[in-house]
Amino acid sequence: MRVATWNVNSVLARLPRLVAWLDEAAPDVVCLQETKVATDAFPVDEVTPLGYSVAHHGEGRWNGVAVLSRVGLEDVVRGLPGDPGFPDAQTLEARTVAATCGPVRVRSVYVPNGRTLDDPHYAYKLRWLAALREAVAADASGSRPFAVMGDFNVAPTDEDVWDPAVFVDSTHVTPAERSALAVLREAGLTDLPPRIAKGPPYTYWDYRAGSFHKGMGMRIDLVYANAAMASAVSDTWIDREARKGTGPSDHAPVVVDLDL
DNA sequence: ATGCCTTTCCCAGAAAGA
Numbered sequence: 162m163r164v165a166t167w168n169v170n171s172v173l174a175r176l177p178r179l180v181a182w183l184d185e186a187a188p189d190v191v192c193l194q195e196t197k198v199a200t201d202a203f204p205v206d207e208v209t210p211l212g213y214s215v216a217h218h219g220e221g222r223w224n225g226v227a228v229l230s231r232v233g234l235e236d237v238v239r240g241l242p243g244d245p246g247f248p249d250a251q252t253l254e255a256r257t258v259a260a261t262c263g264p265v266r267v268r269s270v271y272v273p274n275g276r277t278l279d280d281p282h283y284a285y286k287l288r289w290l291a292a293l294r295e296a297v298a299a300d301a302s303g304s305r306p307f308a309v310m311g312d313f314n315v316a317p318t319d320e321d322v323w324d325p326a327v328f329v330d331s332t333h334v335t336p337a338e339r340s341a342l343a344v345l346r347e348a349g350l351t352d353l354p355p356r357i358a359k360g361p362p363y364t365y366w367d368y369r370a371g372s373f374h375k376g377m378g379m380r381i382d383l384v385y386a387n388a389a390m391a392s393a394v395s396d397t398w399i400d401r402e403a404r405k406g407t408g409p410s411d412h413a414p415v416v417v418d419l420d421l
Numbered sequence: 422a423t424g425c426c427t428t429t430c431c432c433a434g435a436a437a438g439a
Contacts, residue, residue: 170428170438171429173428174427195428195438221429222428223429223436223437274437274438276437314438328439332439365439367425367426367438367439368438369424369427371425408427411426411427
């Protein structure tokens with residue numbers, strides 16, 4: 162079984178690349194982030210011919226997450242219990258959706274960016290991660306294979322950033338953000354390390370300044386698996402090919418192969 | 422110099438991304 166996560170940076174703008182990638186990589190389950198369309202505006206008709214059912218949680222211009230599955234799609238849960246919201250609890254953003262796909266359960270996440278350390282968005286990011294820990298606790302400690310995967314907007318270690326000096330006093334690398342991930346793992350989750358194919362295991366490269374070709378990347382798209390899933394992993398890899406060519410997302414997919 | 426690119430809103434330029 163193959164599961165994957167990919168921040169597509171607009172599912173409509175990425176549709177040709179997404180369909181081609183689904184056809185080629187043939188994942189059984191895919192978590193998407195930054196769909197940037199309303200819940201009922203997901204291009205379902207474009208992926209059903211490939212065998213996928215869709216659970217989408219969108220809001221329009223920003224954010225938006227989905228689970229695509231060709232092995233069943235049940236018990237869909239949109240949103241996050243205890244979501245702090247931004248800028249307030251009355252304004253909830255579409256940043257997570259969970260579903261059971263055959264033998265596994267997955268949760269697609271698009272963690273808030275944080276913007277800058279003195280921005281209210283940064284405090285929101287930390288509170289959102291704390292709420293996520295509570296939301297995944299039962300699945301993480303269960304016997305069914307489970308993973309929370311997506312764009313965490315945190316580089317877990319300095320090895321996950323091309324130049325840590327550039328990120329001094331920036332979001333994505335602070336002790337508080339990394340601690341929030343550690344607390345999340347304490348729920349019973351393991352960060353699946355991507356196999357090193359060529360160079361560092363980055364999953365994101367800024368569109369600007371030729372970052373991809375200069376190797377200026379970060380590993381911020383993560384798969385956090387519980388024990389039942391981690392023990393079944395046969396391979397974890399980053400599909401750098403998807404970041405090449407015409408009209409790519411700025412993120413590459415992370416793919417996990419399972420022997421269940 | 423605080424952009425360099427891409428996407429959305431929708432046709433002008435702002436906001437956001439990380």
